[in-house]
Amino acid sequence: MNTPLHLWLIPLLPLAGFALNSILGRGLPRWLVTTIGLLAPLGALIVVLNAARGLIGYGAGLPALPYVETCPNPWIALGSLRIDFTLALDQLTLVMLLVVTGVGFLIHVYSVGYMKDDPGYARYFSYLNLFLFFMTTLVLAGNLLLMFVGWEGVGLASYLLIGFWFTKKSAADAGKKAFIVNRIGDFGFLIGIFLLLSNFGTLSFANLSALVAANPAWTGGVFTIICLCLFIGATGKSAQLPLYIWLPDAMEGPTPVSALIHAATMVTAGVYMIARTHFLFDRAPIALLIVAIVGAATALFAATMGLLQNDIKRVLAYSTISQLGYMFLACGVAAYSAAIFHLMTHAFFKALLFLAAGSVIHAMGGEQDMRKMGGLRKKLPVTFWTMTIAVFAIAGFPPFAGFFSKDAILYYAFQQGMNGKILYGVGLLTALLTSFYMFRLWYMTFFGETRSHDAHPHESPWSMLGPLSILAVLSICGGWIGYGEGLGRFGEYLAPATGKLPEIAATPHLELILSIVAVLIALEGLLIADKYYRRKPERPAKVAAAMPGVYSLVSNKYYVDELYGAVLVKPLLFLSRYLLGWVVDLGIAGGVAWLLAGLANFGGAILQRWQSGNIRSYAAWLAAGAAVVLLFAMTISAGGWAQSLQIILKAMGR
Amino acid sequence: MDLLNQSVPLSWFLLLSAALFALGIVGFLLKRNIITVFLSIELMLNAVNLSFVTFAHQWHAVKGQIFVFFVMMVAAAEAAVGLAIIIAIFRARGTLAIDRIDLMKR
Numbered sequence: 001m002n003t004p005l006h007l008w009l010i011p012l013l014p015l016a017g018f019a020l021n022s023i024l025g026r027g028l029p030r031w032l033v034t035t036i037g038l039l040a041p042l043g044a045l046i047v048v049l050n051a052a053r054g055l056i057g058y059g060a061g062l063p064a065l066p067y068v069e070t071c072p073n074p075w076i077a078l079g080s081l082r083i084d085f086t087l088a089l090d091q092l093t094l095v096m097l098l099v100v101t102g103v104g105f106l107i108h109v110y111s112v113g114y115m116k117d118d119p120g121y122a123r124y125f126s127y128l129n130l131f132l133f134f135m136t137t138l139v140l141a142g143n144l145l146l147m148f149v150g151w152e153g154v155g156l157a158s159y160l161l162i163g164f165w166f167t168k169k170s171a172a173d174a175g176k177k178a179f180i181v182n183r184i185g186d187f188g189f190l191i192g193i194f195l196l197l198s199n200f201g202t203l204s205f206a207n208l209s210a211l212v213a214a215n216p217a218w219t220g221g222v223f224t225i226i227c228l229c230l231f232i233g234a235t236g237k238s239a240q241l242p243l244y245i246w247l248p249d250a251m252e253g254p255t256p257v258s259a260l261i262h263a264a265t266m267v268t269a270g271v272y273m274i275a276r277t278h279f280l281f282d283r284a285p286i287a288l289l290i291v292a293i294v295g296a297a298t299a300l301f302a303a304t305m306g307l308l309q310n311d312i313k314r315v316l317a318y319s320t321i322s323q324l325g326y327m328f329l330a331c332g333v334a335a336y337s338a339a340i341f342h343l344m345t346h347a348f349f350k351a352l353l354f355l356a357a358g359s360v361i362h363a364m365g366g367e368q369d370m371r372k373m374g375g376l377r378k379k380l381p382v383t384f385w386t387m388t389i390a391v392f393a394i395a396g397f398p399p400f401a402g403f404f405s406k407d408a409i410l411y412y413a414f415q416q417g418m419n420g421k422i423l424y425g426v427g428l429l430t431a432l433l434t435s436f437y438m439f440r441l442w443y444m445t446f447f448g449e450t451r452s453h454d455a456h457p458h459e460s461p462w463s464m465l466g467p468l469s470i471l472a473v474l475s476i477c478g479g480w481i482g483y484g485e486g487l488g489r490f491g492e493y494l495a496p497a498t499g500k501l502p503e504i505a506a507t508p509h510l511e512l513i514l515s516i517v518a519v520l521i522a523l524e525g526l527l528i529a530d531k532y533y534r535r536k537p538e539r540p541a542k543v544a545a546a547m548p549g550v551y552s553l554v555s556n557k558y559y560v561d562e563l564y565g566a567v568l569v570k571p572l573l574f575l576s577r578y579l580l581g582w583v584v585d586l587g588i589a590g591g592v593a594w595l596l597a598g599l600a601n602f603g604g605a606i607l608q609r610w611q612s613g614n615i616r617s618y619a620a621w622l623a624a625g626a627a628v629v630l631l632f633a634m635t636i637s638a639g640g641w642a643q644s645l646q647i648i649l650k651a652m653g654r
Numbered sequence: 655m656d657l658l659n660q661s662v663p664l665s666w667f668l669l670l671s672a673a674l675f676a677l678g679i680v681g682f683l684l685k686r687n688i689i690t691v692f693l694s695i696e697l698m699l700n701a702v703n704l705s706f707v708t709f710a711h712q713w714h715a716v717k718g719q720i721f722v723f724f725v726m727m728v729a730a731a732e733a734a735v736g737l738a739i740i741i742a743i744f745r746a747r748g749t750l751a752i753d754r755i756d757l758m759k760r
Contacts, residue, residue: 616683623679 025122037125086142185236192229234270255358292332299325435525
């Protein structure tokens with residue numbers, strides 16, 4: 001006897017939290033807002049944990065995966081097309097849900113401390129719950145259209161939270177930028193959905209995968225186009241080239257938001273979407289190659305941009321883009337489980353990095369510039385140690401989580417023939433850069449002398465340090481489940497949902513050799529950072545002076561924002577302002593409106609004379625009108641003037 | 655009454671009625687004195703009365719006669735109220751020129 005899992009509660013509990021806090025939050029006492037804001041994700045987490053209890057061997061009474069809950073009434077029913085509100089749970093969904101609700105709940109707890117003195121406390125929690133609602137909808141959706149609803153919804157929540165401090169112009173602008181850039185990607189996603197609908201007539205993942213599996217001859221062609229459209233959507237949401245530009249600016253939002261939305265969960269939606277539709281991508285080798293190339297290029301490009309940033313959150317933002325590039329690289333070599341594995345470990349250590357950075361910022365009274373930090377090791381011990389774990393994890397040192405997942409991606413890339421070797425090289429170079437800039441951040445923040453004397457750093461409250469500690473444990477242990485051949489137990493568990501990992505011809509010790517190379521590379525990054533930012537802090541300035549051109553190019557992020565501004569935004573604005581604004585809006589649309597208004601005005605000016613206000617003239621018109629009606633009646637009833645006159649004369653002459 | 659019916663045709667009564675009505679309209683439109691305007695309205699009412707009576711006689715129906723009584727009654731009431739208003743206006747404004755009594759328009 002299988003007990004239902006009540007999946008519908010997972011999105012609806014956060015929605016209820018959003019409704020309560022957004023409608024009543026202003027008037028409620030703070031402790032009640034906190035309770036509502038925390039209970040909603042906690043409830044969702046409990047439902048997820050219940051569904052996931054099979055993972056630790058208490059699966060008695062659990063339904064078999066994939067498990068589906070469908071609302072009995074259809075959402076859209078048009079002819080033969082029927083789209084339902086379907087929530088589907090399989091292994092991939094479960095892993096994603098654990099990450100989203102688990103990390104999400106920890107960040108909710110952290111926010112209680114971080115946002116303690118903010119006047120928009122209730123608004124903040126309502127938005128955070130709203131985000132969780134849409135994110136769980138996205139993850140649980142059983143068809144692409146419902147996924148798209150969640151997809152758009154997380155974009156909305158992201159916009160609201162980036163612009164949370166909307167009185168600050170840069171924050172409001174960053175929100176708009178994120179929203180608009182995402183629209184471009186979403187357009188591609190939508191086209192992909194339409195193409196799927198017109199070619200296959202269904203949007204349900206289960207039906208689509210069954211249909212594709214039943215026709216092994218289908219390959220390339222329309223699959224390539226559909227996959228590329230879906231991938232455009234993924235580049236927007238997951239901040240890949242060329243649509244990555246919104247993510248660094250999104251750091252204007254509160255730091256827990258950066259941790260939850262712009263590092264751990266929302267930006268990984270693109271990776272999730274590709275893993276979810278992997279049966280389509282498997283039939284489109286060209287699209288897969290493009291995914292891999294874009295992923296690798298983004299990883300390298302973003303890593304170089306992270307090298308010289310001085311804002312602690314921006315360094316992390318570029319590193320997020322870079323790590324997402326790794327995930328797409330893994331997708332591109334058809335190692336979807338490896339991508340999801342890295343997604344999970346990345347969620348742990350990147351959320352930890354952001355939260356620790358938030359703790360530093362909190363301690364420094366809002367200061368985000370690393371040049372004004374330094375020497376915080378002694379003053380913020382818990383933050384320091386958790387941050388250290390996260391830095392070692394992202395740099396790829398064993399036995400931390402990042403080592404296992406990054407290593408798996410590089411390993412599977414290496415196996416893909418000649419292209420794979422190049423991708424592997426790019427990935428390795430990125431690993432070096434990643435290790436360097438992360439240790440640079442570590443040294444600049446926690447070591448050396450305190451460079452700011454205005455701030456009086458103090459350790460954060462336990463509501464913030466608790467989540468940090470839990471995430472630190474996860475950042476250490478999170479990778480162990482993926483140890484072994486074919487990602488070990490993790491790969492084995494995910495295989496029914498994301499397909500088997502590529503078969504690899506057994507080469508003795510290859511994986512071990514590659515691991516050692518990766519560790520050496522990470523160590524090299526650590527040593528360079530150590531030399532430049534601890535032992536000889538005057539060196540970076542000298543290097544910068546030696547190569548002024550390269551230095552300004554990199555520290556200005558290759559002028560990509562400026563390039564987009566000149567190539568895309570300026571012409572668009574020009575077009576909007578002059579062609580659309582003046583010619584179409586003022587000229588054509590406005591002209592027609594003015595013409596109609598002018599005609600009415602002109603007619604009114606003439607008719608106005610009748611409304612003289614003079615009663616006598618009204619009476620005269622009345623009499624004239626009556627006479628006209630009378631004459632008209634006479635001509636009609638008597639059949640003409642002449643005859644009526646005759647009748648009158650005849651009557652008189654009688 | 656037969657004599658009347660014999661000697662004067664129906665249309666003459668109607669023409670008289672129309673002429674009286676037209677006179678009433680012209681008086682109403684052109685005169686400035688309120689009392690004259692008022693009398694013009696009475697003239698129009700009575701022109702209508704005349705045609706009512708004429709047709710009642712022509713068709714041997716009593717309805718027209720009854721309507722005349724109604725009209726006369728209304729006219730009497732109107733005369734009472736109207737004349738009272740005219741007197742009040744004259745007392746207040748010292749004039750009966752209809753163009754001068756236009757405070758409501760300002």
